[in-house]
Amino acid sequence: MAKKDLASVTTDLSALASQMPTQRPAAAPPPPAAEPPALKVVAPPPKPKPQHEPDEITQFSLSLRKGLRKQLARLADEADMTMRAFVLNALKAKGLDVRADDLVDLRKDRR
Amino acid sequence: MSIITIATTKGGAGKTTLARLILARAALAGLKPAAIDVDFNHTLTDWVTAVAKYPITVRHELDETRIVPLVTELHETHDLVVIDTAGAASQATIFAIGCADLVLVPISPSAADIVEGIKTVNLIRSASKMLRRELPVYAVLTAVQPGTNIAEHVEREVAKANLPVFPTRLHRLVAFQEMSFTGIPPTSGVAGVQTTNFLDELETLGAWPATTKLAS
Numbered sequence: 001m002a003k004k005d006l007a008s009v010t011t012d013l014s015a016l017a018s019q020m021p022t023q024r025p026a027a028a029p030p031p032p033a034a035e036p037p038a039l040k041v042v043a044p045p046p047k048p049k050p051q052h053e054p055d056e057i058t059q060f061s062l063s064l065r066k067g068l069r070k071q072l073a074r075l076a077d078e079a080d081m082t083m084r085a086f087v088l089n090a091l092k093a094k095g096l097d098v099r100a101d102d103l104v105d106l107r108k109d110r111r
Numbered sequence: 112m113s114i115i116t117i118a119t120t121k122g123g124a125g126k127t128t129l130a131r132l133i134l135a136r137a138a139l140a141g142l143k144p145a146a147i148d149v150d151f152n153h154t155l156t157d158w159v160t161a162v163a164k165y166p167i168t169v170r171h172e173l174d175e176t177r178i179v180p181l182v183t184e185l186h187e188t189h190d191l192v193v194i195d196t197a198g199a200a201s202q203a204t205i206f207a208i209g210c211a212d213l214v215l216v217p218i219s220p221s222a223a224d225i226v227e228g229i230k231t232v233n234l235i236r237s238a239s240k241m242l243r244r245e246l247p248v249y250a251v252l253t254a255v256q257p258g259t260n261i262a263e264h265v266e267r268e269v270a271k272a273n274l275p276v277f278p279t280r281l282h283r284l285v286a287f288q289e290m291s292f293t294g295i296p297p298t299s300g301v302a303g304v305q306t307t308n309f310l311d312e313l314e315t316l317g318a319w320p321a322t323t324k325l326a327s
Contacts (some may be wrong), residue, residue, distance in 0.1 A: 006182060006183050006210050006235050007179075007211075008242070008260075009179050009206060009210055009242065010176075010179050010206065010209075011210035012204060012209070012241050012242050012243070013205050013208075013209045013238055013241055013242065014240055016205055016234075016237060016238060017202040017205040017206060018173065018201045018202070020200050020201050020204070020205055021200075021201055021202070022147070022175060022201065022202050022203075023151065023173040023174070023175065023197065023201045023202065023203045024173060024174045024175060024176070024202075025173060025174070090139070
């Protein structure tokens with residue numbers, strides 16, 4: 001790679017730099033060379049496996065009166081839920097086996 | 112172009128995260144990257160030394176008189192040099208800016224980030240005048256939470272301040288945080304896509320070497 005000529009940088013910027021504080025360590029003995037940092041980091045544990053065997057996802061559509069859909073949208077919004085989660089919650093109350101991961105807001109994944 | 116300085120006088124805006132992303136993805140792409148850590152906290156140095164999974168050269172340097180010679184030296188022997196500055200204006204930051212082919216100013220969603228981002232861009236523009244050459248500078252919006260009022264507000268404020276903004280927004284995503292523990296940059300999922308877009312835009316600006324020019 002070609003040598004970059006940065007020789008003028010120090011001269012050109014010295015006036016501007018002189019208005020700033022220095023970070024230069026005081027005349028202290030230099031730190032021991034190439035000492036490994038005393039930093040201990042641990043990788044996060046692997047993601048927990050789902051509690052249930054993955055079930056195939058399927059889709060179905062639902063036809064509703066416009067007014068009913070509007071009501072559903074409003075109620076879901078008031079509950080800070082997606083319409084999907086709102087409906088599933090209602091079905092859960094009726095005894096359907098709706099699990100926590102069924103209620104995840106999938107919109108966030110799609111962004 | 113191959114010297115990228117990441118600077119803002121505000122701490123915690125995402126400077127080191129950006130540096131990690133660029134360096135790790137460069138190494139992963141087969142390039143030979145080098146980092147200069149000008150931060151007192153030597154967070155980037157520690158990460159490269161103890162966590163990063165790919166070969167990256169790193170030097171911790173606080174002495175402003177050594178910044179320019181060090182950049183010159185590393186530029187000769189590496190494809191890409193990334194300088195991570197301290198979260199405060201200092202002489203070392205000025206010289207790191209002066210060496211750059213591109214300066215990135217990360218801004219996360221807070222009023223202080225915007226204020227310090229504007230100050231930093233003004234400082235870079237002053238340096239550019241004194242150097243009598245253009246120093247390309249872009250604000251990079253980090254930790255973005257899309258669809259929220261605060262995200263929209265930050266966009267408006269940054270536009271009002273007439274800051275040039277990098278097209279890709281980096282969202283507040285777990286994968287970016289995980290990288291500080293695992294040393295592995297995101298290559299898939301939303302974080303991976305955002306990182307790839309970010310690097311593509313660096314390449315468009317000429318700040319990303321497409322192929323290595325150095326023998327390994």
